[in-house]
Amino acid sequence: MAIDPMSEGPGPAISPRTRARARHILDYYYIGPARDDRVLEIWGYSDRMTYAPGDSVALHVSTTAETWELEIGRDGVAYEPLYRAKGLTGRHHPTPADCSVVGCGWPVEHRLTIPSDWRPGGYLVTFRARRGDDAVEEHHLILVRRAPDLPAAPYLLVCATATWVAYNCWGGSNAYEGIAGPEGNAFSPILSLNRPWTRGFCKLPEGAPRALPDHPPRPGEMVRYPYMEWAYAYGYSKKYASAGWASYERLFARWAEASGYPVDFATLHDLHSDPGLIDRHRCLIFVGHDEYWSAEMRDRVDRYVEAGGKVARFAGNFLWQVRIEAEGRRQVCYKYAATRHDPLMGTPEAHRVTGAWEAAPVNRPGCQTFGANALRGIYAGLGNCAGRGAGYTVYRPDHWAFAGTWLGYGDTLGRESRVFGYEVDGLDLAFRDGLPFATGADGADPAIEVLAMGLAANVEADHGTWGETRYIGGEDAVFRSLSLTGMDTAETRASAARGNGVMIHWQRGKGAVFNAATCEWVAGLARGDLQVDRTTRNVLDRFGGTQD
Secondary structure, eight states, rough: OOOOOOOOOOOSSOOHHHHHHHHHHHOOOSSSOOOOOTTTTEEEEEEEEEOOOEEEEEEEEESSSSSEEEEEEESSSSSSEEEEEEEEOOOOOOOTHHHHHHHHOOEEEEEEETTTTTSSEEEEEEEEEEETTTTEEEEEEEEEEOOTTTTOEEEEEEEEEHHHHHHTTSSBBBBSSSSSOOOHSSSSSSSSSSOOOOTTOOOTTTTTSSSSSSSOOOOOOOOOOOOHHHHHHHHHOGGTTTTSIIIIIIHHHHHHHHOOOOOOEEHHHHHHHHHTTGGGGGEEEEEEHHHHHHHHHHHHHHHHHHHHOOEEEEEEEOOEEEETTTTEEEEEOOOOHHHHHOOTTTTTGGOOOOBBTSTTTTTTHHHHHHSSSSEEEEEETTTBBBBTOSSSSEEEEEEGGGGTTTTTTEEESSSTTTSOOOOEOOOOOOEEEEEEEEEEESSSOOOEEEEEEEEEEEOOOOOOOOTTTEEEEESHHHOOOOHHSSOOOOHHHHHTEEEEEEEEEEEEETEEEEEBBTTTHHHHHHHOOOOHHHHHHHHHHHHHSSSO
16 A cells, blocks of 8 residues: 655664665666667567457567567466467567556467366466577466356455556556656556566566565564565566565465365456356455455445355455446556546546545445455554564454364464565454454444454554664555544544454355455465464355355
8 A cells, every 4th residue: 555655764864865765776666668679578468367268369469589489377286388389470569658557559469269178277478588698588467267158166266456457567657656647656547457567476486575574573673675675686576565466366376276176267357347257156255465446346246245145355455446447458546646636526426536445535445345444454564564463363263264273362373474464454443351343433334253353553663773764654644544534633643553454254144254354364375374274264165165
C-alpha cells in the first residue's frame, strides 16, 4: 500500500542529497524498452492471461536480435518444458513513451495452439535472444485451465492479477510511481495489460529475498529491506516481492500439487468477465498480495458464498476498488487521488469511484466480503512496522482449523516462518474474558469468529538509530485517519497508526469464509512450517469436501 516512499528519518545525520538518492534507488528502478537498436533486448506479452486446450495463443514480441527462441513449460513441482521454437525472425518495434498507460501496440510475432494434454497450471514463457557472445532472457506467464468439457476440480486458485497489473512497473509507470499520472506524476491511474510483466514477476532465482526479512532485526541494528537491495543489485523490479506469480501463487500451486490437491486456475480478470466461472467449484482459493479488485469481482464472490460456496483466503491487503475497461485490457484506479480526479465523482456512479473500499464514496468495507478490512490492519514485520513480530497469537485453539497443530491458547503461529505480514487486514475488536470479538463498528458481521491475531502499524517506528532511513513514513496514517474518521488530528492520526491482523472463520449465508488476512502465508508453506501446513490442509479438506 505504501504512499510515502521514505520517511524523513531521525534527523540531520543524512544529507538531503543522500536522502534523495536513497529515495530514488528504493522507489524507482526503470525496467522497460531501451528504444535503441544497439541494445540487445527481447520482451513479449500475450493477448490473454488464461487459455484452455484448443485455444490460440498470440505472442507480441519485440527484439533487437536477428533471431530469437521461445520455450514454454509448466511451472509445477518440477518444471516441464513442453514447447520450443528456434530461429524465429526478430523484429524491433517502436514502443510509445507512455506504453505503460496505452500499451505497446506490437504486432503478433508468434502463434501456437494449447495442446489437449496440457494440464491446468501456470506456464512459464521464456524469450531468448543472442548477438555474438551477448545473450538475454526474459519471461512471461500464461495460465492454462481445465478443458470445459472435463469435470471441474473442487478447488479454483484465482490469481491476483489485478494486483499484478497495479505493481507492474514495466515501461515506466504503475500504481505507485512513474512517468504518467496526476499530481506530479507520482503514479498512473490508468494501466495497460498490453505490455510485458516486469522482471521478477514470472521467474525468480532461488534465494531472492521476500518482502519480510528472514529474521527480525536485532536491537540497535539499522533497519534494512533486503529485497530492495537485491532487486537493485541484480536489475529486478523491487515490486517483485509485492506481486506476481513467482513470489506468491507459484508457491501455493507447487505446495498444492505436491500435497495432492486437484486445483484449477483462473485470474481475477477472468472472474470479472465470466459470471459463471466459479460456480463449478466447491472452494475458491486466494493467496498472497491481493489488493485490487473490481466491484464485479466482489459481486460474484458474494453471490457464490451466499449460495453455499466456500472461500479459503490465504491473502492480505484487500484495499482498492478498480475498474476494468477495454475488454479487460485496461485497469483504472485513482487511489488516493480518487475524490479529486476520478471522473465518476459527483455522478450517480460515484460508488464505483476507484478509491479504498472503506472510504467515501465507495463505502463498501472489505469485511462484508472477506471478514476483514485493509485499513484496520496494514504493515507487520516490514522494517520497523511491528518488525519483531511476524506471527499470530492464537485465541481459539479448539477451532477445527487448528486441529492437529498442537497450538494452545496464547501460542504463536507462523512466527519462525514469517507468515504474518507484510500487509495484513484487521477488524475493530473488543476483548471479553481474554477473547477478541468483532464489534461491528467497521461494518463487520459480529458473528465472525476471530481465531488468531497480531498487531500491525501504519508508521514505522523511529528508534533513533544513527544513519537510518525508514521506508514507511506517516502518510499512510494520515490517509487512514481521513478515510475512517474524515479528520486528521493528532488524536485520529495516533489511532490510525495502530492496526491489527486477524485470522477469521465466518459462516455466511449457505457458505463460509476462512481468511488468514496476510500476504505472506505462502512463505510458511514454502518453508515447511508444520503448523501452517496443517492449518491450510484443515481448511482445504473441510471446504473442498462436503462438510459445512
